[in-house]
Amino acid sequence: MDNTTAVNPRPTLTPQQAAELALKLYGVTISEISSLPSYIDQNFLMVDEERNKYVLKIMNSEDSKNASLLEVQTFAMSFLRQHGVPAQTALRTTTGQLMSMEEIDCGHGSQTYCVRLMTYIPGxxxxxxxxxxxxxxxxxxxxxxxxxxxxxxxxxxxxxxxxxxxxxxxxxxxxxxxxxxxxxxxxxxxxxxxxxxxxxxxxxxxxxxxxxxxxxxxxxxxxxxxxxxxxxxxxxxxxxxxxxxxxxxxxxxxxxxxxxxxxxxxxxxxxxxxxxxxxxxxxxxxxxxxxxxxxxxxxxxxxxxxxxxxxxxxxxxxxxxxxxxxxxxxxxxxxxxxxxxxxxxxxxxxxxxxxxxxxxx
The missing domain is CATH 3.90.1200.10 (Aminoglycoside phosphotransferase (APH), C-terminal lobe)
Known part of the structure; x- marks a missing residue:
């Protein structure tokens, strides 16, 4: 029997949970929020009270286990941006971190997910x-x-x-x-x-x-x-x-x-x-x-x-x-x-x- 649903690594946060995360980690108050497509992660398009746009990216719990890999990926984005390549980059939390590991219960038990707030680039x-x-x-x-x-x-x-x-x-x-x-x-x-x-x-x-x-x-x-x-x-x-x-x-x-x-x-x-x-x-x-x-x-x-x-x-x-x-x-x-x-x-x-x-x- 396939019991993959019991340990589903894909995050399924509600918009309210996502908005609360943005406020807690980044001090950003969200006025509008909508879902963006993703393979097995979860992405939200967010708009704050000053009409600034962001993308909140919650990685699946399986990939979130490899913090070193996620750090290198996040660093590579910033490195490319600094060298003139138009890459999306992560913003720092209120404590200065580029990513945060968060224990969240999406309805199938508490799991650890890597959370990053990314720059929004139109197009x-x-x-x-x-x-x-x-x-x-x-x-x-x-x-x-x-x-x-x-x-x-x-x-x-x-x-x-x-x-x-x-x-x-x-x-x-x-x-x-x-x-x-x-x-x-x-x-x-x-x-x-x-x-x-x-x-x-x-x-x-x-x-x-x-x-x-x-x-x-x-x-x-x-x-x-x-x-x-x-x-x-x-x-x-x-x-x-x-x-x-x-x-x-x-x-x-x-x-x-x-x-x-x-x-x-x-x-x-x-x-x-x-x-x-x-x-x-x-x-x-x-x-x-x-x-x-x-x-x-x-x-x-x-x-x-x-x-x-x-x-x-x-x-x-x-x-x-x-x-x-x-x-x-x-x-x-x-x-x-x-x-x-x-x-x-x-x-x-x-x-x-x-x-x-x-x-x-």
């Missing part, structure tokens, strides 16, 4: 914005800039970013095999199995040679906020959610961005080349890294579909958000698989080289 998610190829180029460039900047991060606790057992890491695609039963009866299950096998034979042996460093780990279409500028273009106003910050391969970062930014784009095949060109204006990939890109993109789509389906069983009340990539992701994975590696890469690499030449003019 819309990339998922909800009609971004241009130029915008995508700039997102790719910013993604590489994030990772290049993180190379300078210094902290005594950086070893916590060696998250070898993190199942969302693209180095752990084979772990999907343990969860494939959630796709029983689905035609896509065979495609996912084939992606895993090809990953094991074509990507895994090369990973040791890939360029590595600290990566954001989840540059998805919900974690990039953009604002409109002139001529229908957008600029990135914020990068959110550093909960998957880890040591990883730089090509993973780009593959994750390509996978998610294709989801809502009316011309998904146009995404990869523009992002790649933007990235490589900062950091070049090796032939082996480029050759692995297609399977890494497919691998992330597989992870999103399988883990989303798995987590719905545990967090049924958050079904809509957990399956946010399901419909488009299913169609996209099928289409990319049908087109095949050679065809998709030809499109991406041709677009990237054309784009790079055009940008230099």
């Amino acid at each position: 819309k998610t990339v998922a909800a914005s009609p971004v241009t190829k130029q915008d995508l180029y700039n997102v790719g460039k910013l993604a590489a800039t994030v990772d290049e900047t993180l190379q300078q991060l210094v902290s005594p606790n950086l070893d916590v970013l060696q998250r070898d057992d993190e199942r969302w890491s693209l180095s752990n695609i084979p772990l999907l095999e343990d969860f494939l039963s959630v796709m029983d009866g689905e035609p896509l299950q065979g495609v996912i199995k084939a992606v895993i096998e090809q990953y094991k034979s074509h990507v895994q042996p090369k990973i040791s040679s890939f360029q590595k460093g600290i990566i954001h780990g989840d540059l998805n279409d919900q974690n990039i906020i953009v604002s409109p500028v002139d001529n229908g273009h957008h600029e990135v106003s914020a990068i959110l959610d550093f909960s998957l910050l880890m040591n990883g391969c730089y090509v993973f970062e780009l593959a994750i961005a390509i996978a998610y930014l294709m989801l809502e784009n009316p011309r998904p095949l146009d995404v990869g080349g523009a992002l790649l060109a933007g990235w490589e204006s900062i950091m070049r990939f090796s032939d082996d890294e480029r050759d692995s890109l297609f399977l890494l993109v497919l691998g992330r789509l597989c992870q999103s579909l399988v883990y989303g389906r798995h987590n719905v069983k545990k967090y049924l009340d958050n079904k809509k958000y957990l399956l946010i990539t399901a419909e488009n992701g299913t169609r996209l994975l099928s289409e990319l698989w049908k087109l095949g590696k050679t065809e998709v890469e030809r499109k991406w690499f041709t677009d990237a080289s054309t784009f790079s030449v055009w940008i230099k003019k």
Whole structure:
């Protein structure tokens, strides 16, 4: 029997509890409050009496156990902001702390949750914005800039970013095999199995040679906020959610961005080349890294579909958000698989080289 509901790590505070926390920890009196979407954490948009806006983020109780990791994530956000990267950052409590561990009872026993009050940055998610190829180029460039900047991060606790057992890491695609039963009866299950096998034979042996460093780990279409500028273009106003910050391969970062930014784009095949060109204006990939890109993109789509389906069983009340990539992701994975590696890469690499030449003019 599955008893996960008895020890549900997902916080489910009432708006009143959240407002009381903001007052107790930050001395902020909240006049308006509303829920924001989250995977297994809890986010509230708050407005104080002076009309200042904030985001109160309550981490799930499982991730809250690793205080050192949360401290490094919080520090990385501030570090990026100081270096000109538009990252969301945490505000200090009345006692000067950037995060607070709070014992809270959400109706299923008292648990400890990490609480942070974050800066609110206006704009819309990339998922909800009609971004241009130029915008995508700039997102790719910013993604590489994030990772290049993180190379300078210094902290005594950086070893916590060696998250070898993190199942969302693209180095752990084979772990999907343990969860494939959630796709029983689905035609896509065979495609996912084939992606895993090809990953094991074509990507895994090369990973040791890939360029590595600290990566954001989840540059998805919900974690990039953009604002409109002139001529229908957008600029990135914020990068959110550093909960998957880890040591990883730089090509993973780009593959994750390509996978998610294709989801809502009316011309998904146009995404990869523009992002790649933007990235490589900062950091070049090796032939082996480029050759692995297609399977890494497919691998992330597989992870999103399988883990989303798995987590719905545990967090049924958050079904809509957990399956946010399901419909488009299913169609996209099928289409990319049908087109095949050679065809998709030809499109991406041709677009990237054309784009790079055009940008230099």
